[in-house]
Amino acid sequence: MGQSWSRFQQRRNAKSLLDLAPAKTPGQDPALPDLDRNTLLSALNTVAAYIAKKKGNVTVIAVGGAVNTIYLQSRAATHDVDFFNTQLTAADLGMIVEGAKAATKGNPKLDETWFNNRTILFIPKDQRNALTEQAIAQNEIIFQKPGLTVLAAPWPYSFCCKVDRLAGGGVNSARVYDLDDAVQYLRRSLIKAKVAQVPLATVKQWFTQYSLRWTSANDGVVARVNAAYRVTFKAKNNPIV
Structure with a gap:
């Protein structure tokens, strides 16, 4: 509403x-x-x-x-x-x-x-x-x-919000489309930065920048994002390393 x-x-x-x-x-x-x-x-x-x-x-x-x-x-x-x-x-x-x-x-x-x-x-x-x-x-x-x-x-902000919700950190429960949204936002983040991969340490810095808390649950979400990204964009390597 x-x-x-x-x-x-x-x-x-x-x-x-x-x-x-x-x-x-x-x-x-x-x-x-x-x-x-x-x-x-x-x-x-x-x-x-x-x-x-x-x-x-x-x-x-x-x-x-x-x-x-x-x-x-x-x-x-x-x-x-x-x-x-x-x-x-x-x-x-x-x-x-x-x-x-x-x-x-x-x-x-x-x-x-x-x-x-x-x-x-x-x-x-x-x-x-x-x-x-x-x-x-x-x-x-x-x-x-x-x-x-x-x-x-900002793509990194949108990406982090989706990862946070998938990890159970959001106010609302995760939605069925959140994983695909996260993959799409990560893709745009990488394209804008003109890189193929982003270090996990950088993703954690994004979380800090946007006042989000990183927990062990986020590590599992990153693995899911990497897998979904490879399938969606037929990538050989993980985007988050």
């Missing part, structure tokens, strides 16, 4: 808006992934057109399923577009809210939470600015039209 528009509109300060995402109701299951790539692109086009009409130009950073569905095309569908960006102003957020609302009018599949910043709940406050800057520097554009640019979150 993401922030509702009414709650967005009740706050004027951009920082308050970033901290508003509601906690998940205990026992509530996540929405089924039913928004495919074409649906998401159409909805984002509507948001972009609305913002452009208001003479705005907004950048957001997406995490999770939207990145896989739109950019990597490793998933057929997802249930929302989850974003963050600590540099957004109150005016930027207002345009996002109204643009997202306009998109729902043209597609009954979209509810009021399809474009939300709930992910901010899972990012420590002292990490938010750095992650925003890293994503902008990485510049992996998953969507761009006049008015709106959507960037992918």
Whole structure:
């Protein structure tokens, strides 16, 4: 679940808006992934057109399923577009809210939470600015039209979050797609770094950088990631060494 528009509109300060995402109701299951790539692109086009009409130009950073569905095309569908960006102003957020609302009018599949910043709940406050800057520097554009640019979150961060959840360290239990997501994010990390392998010590440094705790369970997950990576990309060697 993401922030509702009414709650967005009740706050004027951009920082308050970033901290508003509601906690998940205990026992509530996540929405089924039913928004495919074409649906998401159409909805984002509507948001972009609305913002452009208001003479705005907004950048957001997406995490999770939207990145896989739109950019990597490793998933057929997802249930929302989850974003963050600590540099957004109150005016930027207002345009996002109204643009997202306009998109729902043209597609009954979209509810009021399809474009939300709930992910901010899972990012420590002292990490938010750095992650925003890293994503902008990485510049992996998953969507761009006049008015709106959507960037992918830093690949090492996305990878570490998946490994952490697979190892049982996340707030939510692991999902069936997490291993493949981790493999896809690791692949992009290696491509951006122009290397074929990454030392395990570096992966552990990523964990420390993103305030995640490494446990013995992570070693088992790394073995699974290595095996899945070799199969998915027909690689002869392990990507994590």
